[in-house]
Amino acid sequence: xxxxxxxxxxxxxxxxxxxxxxxxxxxxNLWLPASHPLxxxxxxxxxxxxxxxxxxLALALDLVWGYVGILSLGHGAFFALGGYAMGMYLMRQxxxxxxxxxxxxxxxxxxxxxxxxxxxxYGFGEFxxxxxMVMLVPGLLAFVFGFFAFRxxxxxxxxxxxxxAMTYALLLAFFRNDMGFGGNNGLTDFKDILGFSxxxxxxxxxxxxxxxxxxxxxxLLVGWLTRSKFGKLMIxxxxxxxxxxxxxxxxxxxxxxxxxxxxxxxxxxxxxYVPQVGIINPGEFSPVNSIEIVVWAAVGGRxxxxxxxxxxxxxxxxKTVFTALAPEFWLFILGSxxxxxxxxLPRGIVGTIDHGWDTxxxxxxxxxxxKGEADDAAAVANPAE
Amino acid sequence: MTEAxxxxxxxxxxxxxxxxxxxxxxxxxxxPSASAPGAGRQEARTSSPPSGMAEPAEPQPRETVVSPHPxxxxxxxxxxxxxxxxxxxxxxxxxxxxxxxxxDGFKAINNLSLVIEKGEMRAIIGPNGAGxxxxxxxxxxxxxxxxxxxxFNGDVDLTRHDEAAIANMGIGRxxxxxxxxxxxxxxxxxxxxxxxxxxVLEALVHRKDEPERARIEEILETIRLTAKxxxxxxxxxxxxxxxxxxxxxxxxDPELLLVDEPVAGMTDAETEETARLLREIATTRSVxxxxxxxxxxRELGVKVTCLHEGSVLSEGTLDKVSADPKVIExxxxx
Ligand SMILES: Nc1ncnc2c1ncn2[C@@H]1O[C@H](COP(=O)(O)OP(=O)(O)OP(=O)(O)O)[C@@H](O)[C@H]1O
Ligand SMILES: [Mg+2]
Numbered sequence: 001x002x003x004x005x006x007x008x009x010x011x012x013x014x015x016x017x018x019x020x021x022x023x024x025x026x027x028x029n030l031w032l033p034a035s036h037p038l039x040x041x042x043x044x045x046x047x048x049x050x051x052x053x054x055x056x057l058a059l060a061l062d063l064v065w066g067y068v069g070i071l072s073l074g075h076g077a078f079f080a081l082g083g084y085a086m087g088m089y090l091m092r093q094x095x096x097x098x099x100x101x102x103x104x105x106x107x108x109x110x111x112x113x114x115x116x117x118x119x120x121x122y123g124f125g126e127f128x129x130x131x132x133m134v135m136l137v138p139g140l141l142a143f144v145f146g147f148f149a150f151r152x153x154x155x156x157x158x159x160x161x162x163x164x165a166m167t168y169a170l171l172l173a174f175f176r177n178d179m180g181f182g183g184n185n186g187l188t189d190f191k192d193i194l195g196f197s198x199x200x201x202x203x204x205x206x207x208x209x210x211x212x213x214x215x216x217x218x219x220l221l222v223g224w225l226t227r228s229k230f231g232k233l234m235i236x237x238x239x240x241x242x243x244x245x246x247x248x249x250x251x252x253x254x255x256x257x258x259x260x261x262x263x264x265x266x267x268x269x270x271x272x273y274v275p276q277v278g279i280i281n282p283g284e285f286s287p288v289n290s291i292e293i294v295v296w297a298a299v300g301g302r303x304x305x306x307x308x309x310x311x312x313x314x315x316x317x318x319k320t321v322f323t324a325l326a327p328e329f330w331l332f333i334l335g336s337x338x339x340x341x342x343x344x345l346p347r348g349i350v351g352t353i354d355h356g357w358d359t360x361x362x363x364x365x366x367x368x369x370x371k372g373e374a375d376d377a378a379a380v381a382n383p384a385e
Numbered sequence: 386m387t388e389a390x391x392x393x394x395x396x397x398x399x400x401x402x403x404x405x406x407x408x409x410x411x412x413x414x415x416x417p418s419a420s421a422p423g424a425g426r427q428e429a430r431t432s433s434p435p436s437g438m439a440e441p442a443e444p445q446p447r448e449t450v451v452s453p454h455p456x457x458x459x460x461x462x463x464x465x466x467x468x469x470x471x472x473x474x475x476x477x478x479x480x481x482x483x484x485x486x487x488x489d490g491f492k493a494i495n496n497l498s499l500v501i502e503k504g505e506m507r508a509i510i511g512p513n514g515a516g517x518x519x520x521x522x523x524x525x526x527x528x529x530x531x532x533x534x535x536x537f538n539g540d541v542d543l544t545r546h547d548e549a550a551i552a553n554m555g556i557g558r559x560x561x562x563x564x565x566x567x568x569x570x571x572x573x574x575x576x577x578x579x580x581x582x583x584x585v586l587e588a589l590v591h592r593k594d595e596p597e598r599a600r601i602e603e604i605l606e607t608i609r610l611t612a613k614x615x616x617x618x619x620x621x622x623x624x625x626x627x628x629x630x631x632x633x634x635x636x637x638d639p640e641l642l643l644v645d646e647p648v649a650g651m652t653d654a655e656t657e658e659t660a661r662l663l664r665e666i667a668t669t670r671s672v673x674x675x676x677x678x679x680x681x682x683r684e685l686g687v688k689v690t691c692l693h694e695g696s697v698l699s700e701g702t703l704d705k706v707s708a709d710p711k712v713i714e715x716x717x718x719x
Contacts, residue, residue, distance in 0.1 A: 225589075228588065228589055228591065229588045230591075232576070233577060235566065240566055240567075242548075242560075245549055247633060247637055248552035248553040249577075253584075254585060
């Protein structure tokens, strides 16, 4: 009862669907025979696992863009940093099984003639440490970046541009071999995670389930944040920043908190993504990636809880289909999609449905009121959700 | 108290303080040099020989000896004047003196001096571009003045604080263009404005409770929007948005309300109602209202200040101000 009131039935349906997928997809993959009509082929599991990570990333962006109005064009950077932290753990798990058989150094370091592990690789042999860094590194970067940007009251297009510059700078940095992150090739050839072979179907099923659970927790977290007074404050900052300032709030702190939480979510998404695709390289920092995230959220409906999740799933499924058919056209399709959504569906899919529904309900209420049937109680029944 | 009286009082205090007689005045002299070390040090440097080493050992007698050096005397007088100024300021709610602000060489505010007493309601009129809104920007910390003093409650220097800090000190501001949170209900607009902790953490764990509901109820009554409490602010009429914004100011529980053009775009009936609302508010708080609508200003029935080109042109009752030839010229000249 209280839970239903807390997020609305639709969000609970989404969460239930995600958790059902977390259980059913692995089962259908592992236990049903290949001949069974409901069998899920093994290549599907990491593919959709990847989409689920993207969905979590889109949700993270929605927290700052949809609810606080910060159009970050650098969220790919937080995703990639989380991915690199996980990649470093996976590299250390390879141990002596690399091409050069060096138990202490990853292959690329041996290749570069490095004699010992750089200090910033210490600790990544331990999963708990890597897991901590998955959250800490993107979170810290977002905090420091946000602290200066929001305190100097950089907003709008200027903020978008500097976030884009941030991810571009990281792209260039990670390309360099002497950074110690594998340069151009990034980190790859992973063997196992927590002792399980990364290629095994069961491991992939487990990673898929873990991604679904992370997404469900993400939806709950963002749902809770947006329903709290803090959530109202985020929307207040989005709609009238100066008004919030002049009633005594500090919008910079509101933004900073949301931005940091969002970056941590993006980092977790990246960490779950890397073992499923088997590689992380500087390409993940590419500015285009960050823009794609914005398209997912826009298509689904920014400022709604379930829109970005649905948007990320649909657009990425479309991407897989279209790149198989005509790879050279994908960017044009993506571009047209963004233009189409901006012009025709500015609220996105979910936002448009919501809006239509609200209008309908309001019209019905107005008609009821005309008939004189509406008592006060009906008028007071919450219209917002 | 009028400004002229304040100035008289200042002069009186300067006179009283700058006549050294007996123990009482010695103490009065000793006090400022302790509280203003910068000035004291400078004075010491000019009046004592460069050896300086023995100086801190016996500071006591130095206070009673009046330095013969003209520069030292000048400095002392300046300091005393500042002190006395502070005393006169102490009883005021808002004290602007010699405030200047220019944008690219254009002086939007030019040597503006204005005093608002505690509990006073003041109407500010003036032609477009007179600097009324800029004055509010300066008081609320949005704009830093180039020059001049801005004090709240006697001794809070507003030029040293930002918007949020000033709002939390008890200065509420309604913008010229009504600004409310359009995607929130009226109730939530008020809830976000209620005075109380302003930390992110508190907002995360905040729970609605009965006292909060009661406060919201009370404000909704005052601004006559009780029936619309669950309506989105975006669906309000222009006039209702103005009221909602005033309600948000009230929720902040401010000592001083700065209200910029509250009746712009309102019907006559709404204007009348707004005048009543503001008069009601003014019984418990100080209010500064900027307005072009003379009918409305007359209805408020309070002291009027006319601004022009960034400074005070005329001040007094509405009849006196509107009869002032300078004011007539400014208004007819356009
Ligand atoms: N940020 C700014 N940059 C440049 N010029 C400004 C700025 N703010 C105000 N001005 C100028 O300062 C002058 C005073 O503006 P202000 O808004 O204070 O006038 P006002 O008295 O409120 O007028 P109105 O009755 O039209 O609201 C105007 O000429 C305006 O163009
Ligand atoms: Mg103005």
